[in-house]
Amino acid sequence: MTTDQRRSWLVATALFLMLVLSYSSAYLTMGIFFTPLVKNFGYSHAKVSALSTVAFLATALFSWPRDGFWSGSIPAS
Numbered sequence: 001m002t003t004d005q006r007r008s009w010l011v012a013t014a015l016f017l018m019l020v021l022s023y024s025s026a027y028l029t030m031g032i033f034f035t036p037l038v039k040n041f042g043y044s045h046a047k048v049s050a051l052s053t054v055a056f057l058a059t060a061l062f063s064w065p066r067d068g069f070w071s072g073s074i075p076a077s
Contacts, residue, residue, distance in 0.1 A: 027056065 030052045037048045 023059075027052070 034048055037043050038045060
């Protein structure tokens with residue numbers, strides 16, 4: 001494996017880990033904050049669940065065109 005290939009895999013691994021950490025901290029901790037949001041603010045279970053759903057859908061909708069643009073604009077070598 002050449003130096004460029006190793007560097008490419010290192011960058012890909014670092015980006016993967018950053019994505020896992022950033023998305024998991026936002027979405028996987030929703031269960032921790034669910035009960036306090038319902039108790040302290042008086043929100044219904046449906047509103048708190050809708051908040052999580054809207055955040056997930058917004059991420060999916062806005063990242064899809066961006067990722068498609070970047071993957072199509074950078075030529076494979």
